[in-house]
Amino acid sequence: MGVGIEVINLNAWYGTNHTLQDINLNIPANHATALIGPSGCGKSTFVRCINRMHETNPIGRVTGTIRIGEIDVYKDAKPVEIRRRVGMVFQRPNPFPTMSIYDNVAAGLKLNGYANRRALDEIVEKSLKNSALWDEVKDDLKKKSGASLSGGQQQRLCIARALAVDPEVLLMDEPASALDPVSTSKIEDLIFQLKSQYTIVIVTHNMQQAARVAEKTGFFLNGRMVEFDSTHKIFTNPSDKRTEDYITGRFG
């Protein structure tokens, strides 16, 4: 099951560039939360802080507190443990190109020393079913490589790979922006199904997509969280003029 994410006074830097400033919010468990905002506003940096990827950049720095459930992300666990709890899906699908479909899904588990073959089979099947890809690949699991799939299938394969390690949170950074409308619909349907089991945070430039899949939406601008509210409120009657200007295309 998903857990809530509590963010308190989060600040992040790239060198001297203060990219996130005093972010405070509570992301509810088992819901999809969308983050919107113009390019460079800090929303991707924000999700990279949640799974401690931001600090992998040599000039990246973070202060403040992020709690995933009861765990303080920056105090109570190592980055590897956090990334097991927090799966991430990127804009461009990035399957391991030479690995089979099966091995792509099992890669994270194997990396963690998981060797029980029968249990692996079950987890791979479950993950592919949860990512709505099973029916399309079940006959070619070990015959085809991840790279042989279509773009939409590759993205669902990456989601299966993220789900295989049984995370509590799923971060999605523009997961459908490189996909055609049919593949995008499948990803959105998937998000809708998965949010009953996982806490989902999705960064998107597609505001209709945010409106379709997320219950909560946050608007970032210049490294600050301008507004965080129900998606319905944000897209029909936002409280802040800057939010309204952005979503109606009058920004700037």
Place this chain on the structure above:
Amino acid sequence: MTRIRFQQSLDDLKENLLVMAGLAEQAIQRAIEAYRVRDLSICDLVSRSELAINRLEREIDQAALDLLAMEQPMAIDLRFILSVIKINADLERVGDAAKSISDRVRHMEHMAQVDLPVDIPRMASLASEMVRKSLQAFIEADAELARNVLTMDDAVDAMNRAAYKALTKVMEEESHMAPQALNALMISRSLERVADHATNIAEDVIFWVQGTDVRHHKSLIVGPNDPHAMG
């Protein structure tokens, strides 16, 4: 660039709706003038207006539908387009009401003019003022003016109830005047509907400007700065 075109499309939509509003308002005024002077040539003008209003209704709905499909508007733009669609329907019904009144005037062509206990021109004046003010609120995006329109509806309702009471009494007690009284009653009912449509338009203006749905919520009608606000 795209947003400039979108803004132009919104402006065009507003302009077309105002053309329609002008026609609907004029149709009501003409219908009442036709009643007052019993002039069937004015009824013909009302019928022609109704055709133009119906045509415009379809054009405005189509333009609004295109914008929803092509531009996928959000927030105040979305509320504006939804309000335009609803105001459009209300204006078309104002046109219908005008036509209905002019039909009553045609019915009354060969009837003797009698003195009835109902002041149709006064009622029409109040209903027209409501339409005019609601459209003014739309033009100026003025939610306070729109709220003011909502408070006027009770007066028209009361006039309609009084007309019903007085005219049914005429029908019961003076049967030779019953046909005229019946027609006057139907005209009174049409005017009450015009006031209802003006109320709807005012509610749609408030929804557009403030994002507040005040329909069926008396407590929301009085704005925060209204001196008559309770509490």
